[in-house]
Structures are given as structure tokens and as C-alpha cells.
Amino acid sequence: MDVVVQNICRADRSAADDFAEYSVATVHEAQARTGLLAARIKPIYVGAHISGTAVTVSVPPADNWMIHVAVEQCQEGDVLVVAPTSPSCAGYFGELLATALMARGVRGLVIDAGCRDVAELARMGFPVWSRCVSATGTVKETLGSVNVPLVCAGQWIEPGDVIIADDDGVVVVARRKAAEVLKASKLRKEKEAVTRKRYQAGELSLDVHGMRDRLARKGLTYVDAASKD
Secondary structure, three states, X not given: XXXXXXXXXXXXXXXXXXXHHOXXXXXXXXXXXXXXXXXXXXXXXXXXXXXXXXXXXXXXXXEOHHHHHHHOOOOOOEEEEEEEOOOOOOXXXXXHHHHHHHHOOOOEEEEEEEEOOHHHHHHHOOOEEEEEEOXXXXXXXXXXXXXXXXXXXXXXXXXXXXXXXXXXXXXXXXHHXXXXXXXXXXXXXXXXXXXXXXXXXXXXXXXXXXXXXXXXXXXOOOXXXXXXX
């Protein structure tokens, strides 16, 4: 059934905002290396780092009609997440739709398909993580759905989940686990800060993380180079 679900439950706003302090890699590791979208989803320009709540859009191949429908459902702090029902590299999204989303306070777009107008999007400061860049046009003929659970780039995403995106990619945190994962991300970042100081002081990671015994048990052997005398 083609449907638009209105008034969705979103992750706590303060928690969704606080995830912006942490990198995609940190969040991914903090939630047991889960939630990372496929590596094909890349930022169209470097330096953007966002977090926000997902508004999801299921679209037919090469048809962006439902993205226009979804704009109305977006609120400040949202991230639009778009997934075609079958693989498509068409350019679903450009600067006009970005203009409409920015007017509603949307923080960015994640799309498992193509986008276009990348120079203009960069100038506007509207970040997009996409499968590809493509000028291939789309039509407005077939319905889809807005704010339904979907799979985007290999990850299950529900409306209101937290999306974090940066130069390393995109990770999703389930709405109901946002507080738990946020706490774990904070602890991981603090731990990494301590490790960084030890590395800067000249300690070896082999010793900081107690790797030597494990390497020996695996059978790693050290030998001296043969003398050339």
C-alpha cells in the first residue's frame, strides 16, 4: 500500500543533536559495529557532519514524485532518507528540492541513488550522501511511501531513527536505543582521548592494548636479521 505516515515519533531531539559531537566511526564502533550504511554512500563534498532524525521515503526507480510529497512531512532537525525499490542511478535530487528542505530546517539527505547540481548544493551548504552523481532525469508518475520502515544501502531504517553522517559515511541508530548508544559513544571518545595521549608519549599500541601475548599465542615469531659480516 502506498501511504504517507504523518506525525511520526522521533528520537529525543537533544540526543539526536548530541550525536553531532561524535564521528560515524565512533558511533558505529560504540554500537557493536552495526548500523553502517554501505560504502557506496558517499558525501558529495567534504567537511559536512550532521546528525538528525530520519524521514524515510520509498521511491520507484527514476521517479522522484514521493520526495516532493515527503518535504511536507519534514521538520527542523530531520534528515531525509531515500531508497528506491530497485537499484537506480538516476538523479533524483537537486538544488530546488534542497531549497525546499532547507526552508524547513532539514539538515541533509541520504539517498541510495543519484543526485545532481552538486556544485550548487555545496555552495548552498546542503549536504548529501548519495550512491552516485548523475544528471539523468526522473519522472513523476508512480506512487511510493513516506515514513515507512525501509532498507537503505543495506541497513534497516525506521522513521524517527537517528542518522549520523560525515566524511566517512553514514550510520543509523535505532530511535529506542539512542540514549544508550549516545552514552557508549561518549565513553568510547573519552577512551580514545586517553589512548591518543599515550601514543603521543611514545608508547606502542602493542603495549597499550596488551597485544603481545595474543600475538605469541597465535604463533608470531621474532627473529634477528642474519649478519652480513
